[in-house]
Amino acid sequence: MTTQTALPEGPILTADGIPLKDSLQKSLRQNKLRAMFLVSTPLLFLVFLFIIPIGNMLTRSVDDTFINRVLPSTIEAFESWDKVSEPPESLYSAFVNDVKAADKVDIGKVSTRMNYAKPGWKSLVKRTARKIKKLKGPEYKDDLIKIDKRWADKEFWLSLGIMKDKATFGYFLNAVDKTYDFDKNIIDVEEERKVYNTLWYRTLLVSFIVTIACLILSYPVAYLLATLPMRISNLLMICVLMPFWTSLLVRIVAWMIMLQQNGVVNDTLVASGILSDENRLAMMYNFNGTIIVMTQILLPFMILPLYSVMKTIPPTYMKAAQNLGATPTLAFIRVYMPQTIPGIGAGCILVFIVAIGYYITPELVGGKDGRLIGNMVAYHMQKSLNWGLAAAMGSILLAAILLLYWLYDRIIGIDNMKMG
Amino acid sequence: MKISMKQTLLVSIVAAATASAAQAEVNVASWGGAYTASQQKAYSDTWKEGKVNWINYNGGLGEVKTQVESGAVTWDIVDVLPSDARIGCDEGLFEELDRSMFIPAANGDSMDEDLMVEAPNDCVVPQIWWSYVPFYQEGTFSGAQPTTIADFFNVKKFPGKRGIHTWPNAIIEMALLADGVAIKEVYNVMSTDAGIDRAFEMLDKIKDHAVFWSSGAKPLELVQSGEVAMSLAYNGRIGAAVLSEGAKFVTVWDGQVLEEEWLVLVKGAPNAEEAKKFLIHASAPEQQAGQARYINYGPMRKSAFEIMKAGEPWFHNGKNIMEHMPNRPEVMPRSVVANADWWADYGDSVSERYTAWMAK
Structure with missing residues (x-):
């Protein structure tokens, strides 16, 4: 033992004298960097096209800082007002000073925001802003009321209470037919303005019906595709894929021609005497139209995952089950169906998620009672420019899908899902 | 093969680059169909200084706001509705224009003085007037024919389905007119809750x-196929079918709601200078009148109207156009000019109510 050389003091060194630990770390770091470099493109892609837009959407749905930035002293004066007495001069002069100091474009934008809280703000602010530069002061109350008598209306001032905070749930409330009163209590909107809850309910209902209809129609088709000889099943596959490759609009218009009141189907039924001319079926421009067309359009999303799963089930299993004494029906239910569950799950989730955000089909064939929440999102993005409300609806849709995904994971297990 | 493909690509890129350098291009977003075709013929085909896409x-x-907010503006000019013309200018999505650069009328009036309606702001350049108007197909009703807006709402006297649009503009005004509200009073009545209820x-x-x-295009299809007995539609669509395709549609010139249509320059437009030149050209009286050769939307400039009247038959296929103009003097007293400021205030809340009403 004594002849053995003593271990060198300090850390173990490599051949070129660097401590082993450092050398290892260095090479690991290099590996990591290389890996990072390789994933950086998809990562950037994810950040720019997914995380940032969705983050932006979520922020927009609650952000309410703009009015605080453009009308700071008005909000301050509002806070010190007791809300019971008549609006004081300080409120009027604060508003005039804010408008004088603000950028014209910002005033335009802020009036749009204020109009959400109380209709009328927009034209009131616009008309006033045009004349405000000429006002001398120091008292502004009478001048403003002279410009527009609505300035004497306490309600407009009180509505600032809804907008004074930097974040708001107003858009989310709006999306479910609720609103704030002037003290920021949550209340229902007037009965005749309730629209969104009906649409949420209908969207879920349509998605559900379409998913079930797709499943019922797709299952036999996928089964045929998976079990028929290659030559025939290839032909069938083309029949499934052809519509999938055809333009969405072409398919929708084809359905219109088929199903409208004076369409092919109704004409045939009338001509063959099954229907009288007055009793033509209303299959288009309503709820039915949306269901029929959406089902047809989404069929491939169900058939393809089902097919890919069924293809992997060896036909020998069914034979074995029957060999062991099961009737064909029992063998199908007990042996075959359970093995297709991953395909059913994938197909259902795919169809449901696509259906829940659908808007072009309902827009064209939905008529009065076939429009869905997606149509409202599109409307608020493109027409009313209420992006906050559109973002809130988008967030709710996103939450619904995540919830569904979670449920699926809990009940069936996400590892089980097969997309093909 | 690879090299030749690369070369072809390079050549085409160079060619495209030189082409764009040689001729200014202006991108104009409009509504498509017969309307854009008429703009093309009247405005861009007659414009020699550049090319219009x-x-x-x-x-x-939505699209303009996205472009301006992201700083990636690709459109130069947009054809907008009255409410959008106001919102976009207020919120800084459009450029304000020097009004003195536009071509005055023959009688010396400046462009703004020559307009039949007051320009709402300095962003807008006149386009046309169009309207929502009821129509039906000849032979739909036996006996008395519909002649008033009240007839449109009277399904007892004129049985059959009615085609209406999925947003509330114009139809609220029409409902009140049909209920006997005077044209001047329409927006006063609409500003009260009771009026909207009515x-x-x-x-x-x-x-x-x-x-x-x-x-x-839908209302024409609906009426043509007999799906509905009467429908509201854009007057230009009805006129196009009658004037160009010989359709037997009858327009009920009562209680129509006129809407303005403007051209605007997008803030930060990539080809702003050329776009301005194009706007000056497109808003001149000759071009305004020229558009009416191809579509029966009414020019906004009075002087353009004079040119058309003097030139009848003005339509390109030799038919008279004045009787299809929504803003001709005979029908103006029976028409409502849409109040875009009212719609800016109450549009959202009325839309919600209308959507709820449709869904019920």
């Missing part, structure tokens, strides 16, 4: 007979 869009400022009570009368449309 017409882009179709479906209205609304409009919806009128709408309830046709609720069960309503077929809703959302694209401009």
Whole structure:
């Protein structure tokens, strides 16, 4: 033992004298960097096209800082007002000073925001802003009321209470037919303005019906595709894929021609005497139209995952089950169906998620009672420019899908899902 | 093979680059169909200084707002509705224009003085007037024919379905007119809750007979196929079918709602200078009148109207156009000019109510 050389003091060194630990770390770091470099493109892609837009959407749905930035002293004066007495001069002069100091474009934008809280703000602010530069002061109350008598209306001032905070749930409330009163209590909107809850309910209902209809129609088709000889099943596959490759609009218009009141189907039924001319079926421009067309359009999303799963089930299993004494029906239910569950799950989730955000089909064939929440999102993005409300609806849709995904994971297990 | 492909690509890129350098291009977003075709013939085919790319869009400022906010503006000019013309200018999505650069009328009036309606702001350049108007197909009704807006809402006297659009503009005004409100009073009545209730009570009368449309070609199809007995439509669509295709449509010139249509320059437009030149050209009286050769939307400039009247038959296929103009003097007293400021205030809340009404 004594002849053995003593271990060198300090850390173990490599051949070129660097401590082993450092050398290892260095090479690991290099590996990591290389890996990072390789994933950086998809990562950037994810950040720019997914995380940032969705983050932006979520922020927009609650952000309410703009009015605080453009009308700071008005909000301050509002806070010190007791809300019971008549609006004081300080409120009027604060508003005039804010408008004088603000950028014209910002005033335009802020009036749009204020109009959400109380209709009328927009034209009131616009008309006033045009004349405000000429006002001398120091008292502004009478001048403003002279410009527009609505300035004497306490309600407009009180509505600032809804907008004074930097974040708001107003858009989310709006999306479910609720609103704030002037003290920021949550209340229902007037009965005749309730629209969104009906649409949420209908969207879920349509998605559900379409998913079930797709499943019922797709299952036999996928089964045929998976079990028929290659030559025939290839032909069938083309029949499934052809519509999938055809333009969405072409398919929708084809359905219109088929199903409208004076369409092919109704004409045939009338001509063959099954229907009288007055009793033509209303299959288009309503709820039915949306269901029929959406089902047809989404069929491939169900058939393809089902097919890919069924293809992997060896036909020998069914034979074995029957060999062991099961009737064909029992063998199908007990042996075959359970093995297709991953395909059913994938197909259902795919169809449901696509259906829940659908808007072009309902827009064209939905008529009065076939429009869905997606149509409202599109409307608020493109027409009313209420992006906050559109973002809130988008967030709710996103939450619904995540919830569904979670449920699926809990009940069936996400590892089980097969997309093909 | 690879090399030759690369070369072809390079050559075509160079060619494209030189082409764009040689001739200025202006991108104009408009509504497509016969309308854009008429703009093309009247404005861009007659413009020798540059080239215009017409882009179709479906209205609304969503796309413009996205472009301006992201700083990646590709459209130069947009054809906008009255409400969007105001919102976009207020919120800084459009450029304000020097009004003195536009071509005055022959009698010396400046462009703004020559307009039949006051320009709402300095962003807008005149385009046309169009209207929502009821129509039916000849032979639909035996006996008395519909002649007033009240007839449109009267399904007892004129049985059959009614085609109406999926948004509330114009139809609220029409419902009140049909209920006997005077044209001057329409927007005063609409500014009260009771007035809106009254409009919806009128709408309830046709609720069960309503077929809703959302694209401009639809009402023609609905009436042509007999799906509905009467429908509201854009007057230009009806006129195009009658003037160019010989359709037997009858327009009820009563209680129509006129809407303005403006051209605007997008803030930060990539080809702003050329776009301004194009706007000056397109808003001149000759071009305004020229557009009416191809579509029966009414020019906004009075002087253009004079040119058309003097030139009858003005339509390109030799038919008279004045009787199809929505803003001709004979029908103006029976028409409502849409009040875009009212719609800016109450549009959202009325839209919600209308959507709820449709869904019920």
